[in-house]
Amino acid sequence: MSVMNKLEWRGVSKQFGAQKVLDGLDLAVAPGRSLALLGRSGQGKSVTIKLALGLMQADAGEVLLDGVDVTHLPARERRASFASIGMLFQGGALFDSLPVWENVAFRLINADGVGRREARERAVEALALVKLAPDVADRYPSELSGGMQKRAGLARAIVGSPSLLFFDEPTTGLDPITAGAINELIRDRVTSLGCTAVSITHDMVSARVIADEVAMLDGGRIVWRGSAGDLDHADHPLVRAFIRGEPLEE
Numbered sequence: 128m129s130v131m132n133k134l135e136w137r138g139v140s141k142q143f144g145a146q147k148v149l150d151g152l153d154l155a156v157a158p159g160r161s162l163a164l165l166g167r168s169g170q171g172k173s174v175t176i177k178l179a180l181g182l183m184q185a186d187a188g189e190v191l192l193d194g195v196d197v198t199h200l201p202a203r204e205r206r207a208s209f210a211s212i213g214m215l216f217q218g219g220a221l222f223d224s225l226p227v228w229e230n231v232a233f234r235l236i237n238a239d240g241v242g243r244r245e246a247r248e249r250a251v252e253a254l255a256l257v258k259l260a261p262d263v264a265d266r267y268p269s270e271l272s273g274g275m276q277k278r279a280g281l282a283r284a285i286v287g288s289p290s291l292l293f294f295d296e297p298t299t300g301l302d303p304i305t306a307g308a309i310n311e312l313i314r315d316r317v318t319s320l321g322c323t324a325v326s327i328t329h330d331m332v333s334a335r336v337i338a339d340e341v342a343m344l345d346g347g348r349i350v351w352r353g354s355a356g357d358l359d360h361a362d363h364p365l366v367r368a369f370i371r372g373e374p375l376e377e
């Protein structure tokens with residue numbers, strides 16, 4: 128293999144008490160590729176991303192970011208390696224006490240040392256990309272609808288032009304038109320800007336638009352992986368059930 132993976136989980140295990148969530152997970156994403164991570168509820172998709180963000184520690188295995196194992200880095204170096212990551216959390220995860228623009232610009236102001244005026248301009252530009260009008264910038268998260276909060280969270284994820292993006296259910300709770308715009312935006316980050324993206328989604332329409340590749344997580348490991356185009360003729364029962372929205376045949 129000549130090209131180094133942007134991100135790789137190598138033999139990663141994670142359990143909570145007696146519950147084994149990840150059990151030797153192997154998964155890699157090449158630079159500039161977009162991966163959709165599918166799986167039934169509670170199978171560990173969010174945990175997989177949190178491990179890569181350093182929000183949780185693996186019990187065993189390694190998580191390599193640009194070839195460097197981030198699981199065992201000292202905190203300061205880990206923070207530096209995470210500077211190039213943008214993340215959209217489920218539900219947006221905005222700070223209620225800050226206006227929307229400060230939420231979006233949080234990292235620019237607090238980590239990148241960007242002045243408040245420029246940070247505000249960049250926040251408003253990012254809001255426009257997710258179809259939020261400039262007047263939204265001065266409102267507070269509690270004054271926005273759920274879908275608008277989600278889009279503000281997305282603006283925050285992309286504002287620093289990160290090279291790696293994580294999206295946890297980017298289109299859940301959005302109307303189909305807004306969801307379509309968000310899918311296109313994610314696709315564009317990858318195609319035009321060369322970002323690498325990992326998205327958790329249950330929305331198969333979204334997966335087909337945003338992802339080059341799809342991986343199905345089940346029982347703590349990847350049980351199927353293929354291109355978005357392979358989804359329709361996949362012969363894995365779980366993938367088939369997912370695509371058709373049918374109960375899983377035992």
Ligand SMILES: Nc1ncnc2c1ncn2[C@@H]1O[C@H](COP(=O)(O)OP(=O)(O)OP(=O)(O)O)[C@@H](O)[C@H]1O
Binds near residue numbers: 168
């Ligand atoms: N901090 C934690 N402490 C204890 N258990 C946890 C913790 N975080 C996650 N879990 C458990 O790990 C399992 C996987 O959770 P995770 O959120 O990764 O699932 P998921 O695949 O993202 O599900 P969903 O599609 O429903 O969001 C769940 O059973 C959850 O209860």
